[in-house]
Amino acid sequence: xxxxxxRYVVVVLVAAAAWLVVAAAALTIGPVNIFGVGxxxxxxxxxxxxxxxxxxxxVGAALAVSGAAFQALLRNPLxxxxxxxxxxxxxxxxxxxxxxxxxxxxxLRLPLGGTVSLPGVCGFLMALAVIAVVYLIAQRRGRxxxxxxxxxxxxxxxxxxxxxxxxxxxxxxxxxxxxIFWLMGGLGSPRDQRGExxxxxxxxxxxxxxxxxxxxxxxxxxxxxxxxxxxGLDVQRHRxxxxxxxxxxxxxxxxxxxxxxxxxxxxxxxxxxAFGSDHRLLVPLxxxxxxxxxxxAHRLVLLVPYEVGGGLPVGIVTAMCGVPxxxxxxxxxxxxxxxxx
Amino acid sequence: xxxxxxGPMLRVDRVSFSYGPGRFELHDVSLEVARGELVGLLGPNGxxxxxxxxxxxxxxxxxxxxxxxxxxxxxxxxRREYARQxxxxxxxxxxxxxxxxxxxxxxxxxxxMGALGFETExxxxxxxxxxxxxxxxxxxxxxxxxxxxxxxQRVMLARALVQESPLLVLDEPxxxxxxxxxxxxxxxxxxxxxxxxxxxxxxxxxxxxxAALCDRLVLLKEGRVEVAGGPREVVTAESIRRVYGIEAxxxxxxxxxxxxxxxxxxxxAMASPGSASSSDGERPI
Numbered sequence: 250x251x252x253x254x255x256r257y258v259v260v261v262l263v264a265a266a267a268w269l270v271v272a273a274a275a276l277t278i279g280p281v282n283i284f285g286v287g288x289x290x291x292x293x294x295x296x297x298x299x300x301x302x303x304x305x306x307x308v309g310a311a312l313a314v315s316g317a318a319f320q321a322l323l324r325n326p327l328x329x330x331x332x333x334x335x336x337x338x339x340x341x342x343x344x345x346x347x348x349x350x351x352x353x354x355x356x357l358r359l360p361l362g363g364t365v366s367l368p369g370v371c372g373f374l375m376a377l378a379v380i381a382v383v384y385l386i387a388q389r390r391g392r393x394x395x396x397x398x399x400x401x402x403x404x405x406x407x408x409x410x411x412x413x414x415x416x417x418x419x420x421x422x423x424x425x426x427x428x429i430f431w432l433m434g435g436l437g438s439p440r441d442q443r444g445e446x447x448x449x450x451x452x453x454x455x456x457x458x459x460x461x462x463x464x465x466x467x468x469x470x471x472x473x474x475x476x477x478x479x480x481g482l483d484v485q486r487h488r489x490x491x492x493x494x495x496x497x498x499x500x501x502x503x504x505x506x507x508x509x510x511x512x513x514x515x516x517x518x519x520x521x522x523a524f525g526s527d528h529r530l531l532v533p534l535x536x537x538x539x540x541x542x543x544x545x546a547h548r549l550v551l552l553v554p555y556e557v558g559g560g561l562p563v564g565i566v567t568a569m570c571g572v573p574x575x576x577x578x579x580x581x582x583x584x585x586x587x588x589x590x
Numbered sequence: 591x592x593x594x595x596x597g598p599m600l601r602v603d604r605v606s607f608s609y610g611p612g613r614f615e616l617h618d619v620s621l622e623v624a625r626g627e628l629v630g631l632l633g634p635n636g637x638x639x640x641x642x643x644x645x646x647x648x649x650x651x652x653x654x655x656x657x658x659x660x661x662x663x664x665x666x667x668x669r670r671e672y673a674r675q676x677x678x679x680x681x682x683x684x685x686x687x688x689x690x691x692x693x694x695x696x697x698x699x700x701x702x703m704g705a706l707g708f709e710t711e712x713x714x715x716x717x718x719x720x721x722x723x724x725x726x727x728x729x730x731x732x733x734x735x736x737x738x739x740x741x742x743q744r745v746m747l748a749r750a751l752v753q754e755s756p757l758l759v760l761d762e763p764x765x766x767x768x769x770x771x772x773x774x775x776x777x778x779x780x781x782x783x784x785x786x787x788x789x790x791x792x793x794x795x796x797x798x799x800x801a802a803l804c805d806r807l808v809l810l811k812e813g814r815v816e817v818a819g820g821p822r823e824v825v826t827a828e829s830i831r832r833v834y835g836i837e838a839x840x841x842x843x844x845x846x847x848x849x850x851x852x853x854x855x856x857x858x859a860m861a862s863p864g865s866a867s868s869s870d871g872e873r874p875i
Contacts, residue, residue, distance in 0.1 A: 251692050254708040324686035462705055469697055471686045475649050480753070481673030481701040526687035531710075 252527050260530060264537035268306070271541045272436025275302045278548045300442050302326045305563075306540035307446065308436065308506040309516075311453045311498040316513025317520075317531050318460055318495035321467035322488060324397045330499035330513035333492075335379050337409025339503035342375025343368045344416045344428055364401030365445045369504040376500025379405060380493060395486045434509035434564020436547055449501050456498045460532045463491055467528035509543070509564040511571030516542055546570065597661055598622040598777035599757050599789030600646065605655030607641055615641045616653070616813045625756065626781040628776075628869045630800035633810035634834050639793045642810070643761045646791070647678050659757060668838045677750035679760040681849065685734055686765040691745045692730040695721060698752035713752075724778060740771035747778070758782070760792040764799065776803040802847040809833050822848055869873060 276298045277283055281442045283294055315330035323332070330336065346368030347355070387393060387401040417428050437443040466487045469477035474484045502509070520534045553561060600623040607616040616638045623629045631639050644650040646657055648664060657664040659675050667675070677698070684696065695717040696709050703709070709717075721727045724744040734742055743763060750758060752813050759781070766770040768781040784787045794800035800807060808818040811833045815823045825848035830838040836854040 251690070251696060252708060253712065257708065321686075321808065326687070457785075465700060465703075468689075468693075469700060470695070471679070471689065472683050472694070475644075475647070476678065476683060478649055478669065479647050479673060479676070479678035480697060482667055482671035521687065525693070526685075526689050527693060546621055 252529055257530065260524065261533045262535075264534050268537045268540050271544055272302050272306060275305075275544050275548050279551050280554075300446065301436070301547065303446055303450075304436060304442065304506060305544040307449050307453050308502040309512055309539035309541070309543025310536040311449075311456070311502040311539070312509065312513040313516035313535040314457060314460055314532060315495040315498035315502070317528070317535040318463075318467070318491050318498075319513075320334040320371045320517055322470065322491045322495065323399055324473075325395070325399070326518070327514070328399075329460075329511075330495065330502070331406070331508065333379075333383055333398060333496060333499075333509075334405025334409055335376050335383070335496040335499045336503045336508050337406045337413065338379030338445035339376040339500045340432065340508050341372075341409050341412050341416065343372035343431070343504060343507075344413060344420075345375075346371030347428065347431075348416060348420055348424065352535065364442070365448070367441075369445060371462060372504035373475040373500055376496065377506065379409075380496045381502070383496075384489075384492065392485055393492060396590055398492070430562060431507045433562035434507045434567070435562040436509065436543075443492060445505065449505050451463070452497060452501050456494045457532070457536055459490060459494045461529075463487060464532045467491075467532075468526075471526070507562070507564065509567055509577075511567045512539055512543055515571050517573055543567070592623050599660055600791060601656075601658040602642070602646065603656040604657065605642070605653060605657065607638075607643060607645060607647070607650070607653030614813050616645075617656075617809070617814070619655075619815055621808050621815065621818065623757070623791045624787045625789050626783050626787045627805045628780050628792065628803065630804035630807045630812065631791060631793045632795075632797060632800055632807055632833075633816075637810040637814040637833075639810055640761055641813075642766070643691045643791075643793055646759055648672065670701050670810055672754070673753065675755050676757045676759055677753040677755040679743075679747055679750045679758070679763045681762045681765050682739075683746045688733050688735060690731050690733055691721065691726065691737070691748075692717060694734055694745060695730075695749045695752055698749040701753060709711055720752040721745070723751060724748045729849065739766045740775075743767060743771075743775065743840070744778075751781055751782070756787075756789060758788050758790045760790065762793050769799075772799050773803070776800070779803075780805075797825060797830070797850050801850070802843070802845070822846070825850060 276295065279294075279298060281294065283291060283298070286294065312330050316328070319328040319330060319332055320326055322328075350367055354367055357367055357370075358364050383398070383401050383405055384393070387398045389397070411433070415424055417432075420428055466477070466482050469480050469482050470484070470487070478484050499513070517531060517535050517540045520538050521529050524530050524534060543563070547563045550561050550563045550566050602619060602621045605616055605619045606614065608614045619638070619642060621629070621631075631642065633639050641650065645653060646664070648669070659672075664672065696713060698720070699709055699713045699717070703713075718727065718730065721730055724747050726741060726744045726748060729737060729741060729745060734745065737745065743766075747763070764775050767775060772820070776792075776799055779790050779792060783790050783805070792800075792804070794804075801824075804821060806819060807821055807824040809816045809824055809829060816833050817829045825840060827838055827840045828835065830840065830850055837855075839851045839853060841849045841851065843849045
């Protein structure tokens with residue numbers, strides 16, 4: 250079915266409404282019945298849950314749309330936000346920040362209220378540095394080639410996972426447990442995150458706006474750069490922008506919540522299966538799909554009683570749901586077609 | 591920069607291009623394509639056909655000389671503007687994701703739309719008639735990867751048509767097609783040129799198909815134009831020997847078109863007259 254303005258508006262509004270419903274329902278779900286407590290406790294609990302739901306939504310949206318963009322940019326349905334090593338860099342930044350900064354400095358109180366996690370800031374700065382380095386290595390006379398990007402990214406990822414292992418190995422016993430847990434993708438610790446959530450929200454929204462703008466370019470690029478250029482697209486500018494924005498989104502979500510796997514790979518595929526490959530729909534639907542997916546996964550984790558492994562990192566759930574689903578995609582062969590497989 | 595409707599649609603004026611010092615890919619190539627004309631660009635592998643097409647499409651940068659489309663310098667136009675002048679059909683189009691034929695054809699409307707625009711009912715009608723024009727109307731809702739190579743290539747041609755550009759540039763569009771679909775594609779191009787007045791420049795690899803259906807032929811050899819003109823002037827035993835380095839008989843077909851048949855010799859006697867490398871090995875140094 251081809252896309253009309255009407256269909257676009259209806260589908261996107263329905264997706265937004267679905268996310269709102271899920272987010273509201275998520276506030277009532279947790280280890281403790283929020284209606285069973287009263288007064289200040291309820292207020293405090295609600296604040297905490299709003300923080301969690303907003304974090305999950307932002308991170309899920311950023312990862313899913315970043316994955317969709319990387320898949321289009323690299324013309325590779327197996328691409329995900331972590332493919333170019335940006336997340337490895339961000340993870341290393343967070344870990345080094347945690348190891349090096351004195352405990353009293355871990356959270357920076359903002360003048361407007363809320364705190365920012367300084368290791369998170371280190372992670373984001375590291376992500377910026379990795380974006381610059383990967384770009385410099387992958388470009389040739391200002392031209393970005395998808396194959397060189399993937400090769401560079403694979404090498405960068407390998408380097409960072411070695412560096413992360415080294416850092417974790419050298420950390421003290423107590424810290425090592427914490428770091429390993431964080432590396433599983435934990436969605437952050439409950440605390441007053443309003444400051445960093447606001448910053449992240451601005452970055453994520455700006456990124457989304459860019460991708461909405463670039464969506465038709467992604468459609469054209471699916472037919473190769475020559476065809477895209479012949480249809481009027483400035484391919485190199487489009488690629489550079491998409492690469493930087495998708496990497497920024499990956500970097501900020503890792504800095505915020507740790508490396509949560511599979512959201513960025515699977516959500517775009519689910520959307521494609523349901524609504525086709527037109528990126529004008531894929532981009533906004535990945536945003537809401539990612540937000541819903543991670544919010545639900547996170548609530549499921551919170552429902553696990555503490556005695557049987559409560560407080561599990563949400564990354565375990567997304568991967569556990571993700572792998573069988575991906576196998577199903579491969580076996581049924583509907584979701585991935587015309588690509589590398 | 592004045593528009594001269596009487597002038598050629600495409601003028602390639604003394605274009606040279608090199609991938610590096612001493613590696614000339616194109617040398618002083620000039621050619622013209624008029625409105626309503628189907629011009630075939632032929633030559634052996636590595637003769638610079640694709641390089642020339644890529645320069646015309648602005649997919650390669652650099653080189654010297656001028657490429658003028660409808661009286662305007664190609665490099666002086668914005669890409670989107672240029673996409674309304676020139677449409678392009680590559681050898682093969684594979685999409686990284688699953689699109690329907692209709693979706694793919696509608697992408698041809700991109701140069702006519704704003705970044706955030708949606709296709710209108712008018713665009714859809716144009717897309718449908720382009721699909722009908724290439725006899726692919728029944729595939730509108732079919733996924734591209736469910737089509738055969740020939741069907742997909744026709745859909746891609748519809749995408750190029752819906753761009754509604756006066757110039758159509760094709761890079762070996764028939765190389766993966768069987769003989770019937772090759773002829774059908776060329777016949778369609780010929781009709782588009784003669785009936786709709788499009789200017790078509792088409793790189794071909796089959797001399798006989800091109801000679802039968804093109805209005806004019808340009809033969810490239812080692813980056814230079816070796817011969818150019820009507821099929822009967824261009825396709826001779828002599829020019830085939832010079833350009834391709836093989837002996838061939840050239841007959842006249844029933845429609846008056848030249849037909850090339852390479853002379854088959856017993857094994858071992860196939861040394862090509864033009865190729866220096868094969869004789870070098872035998873010469874005592």
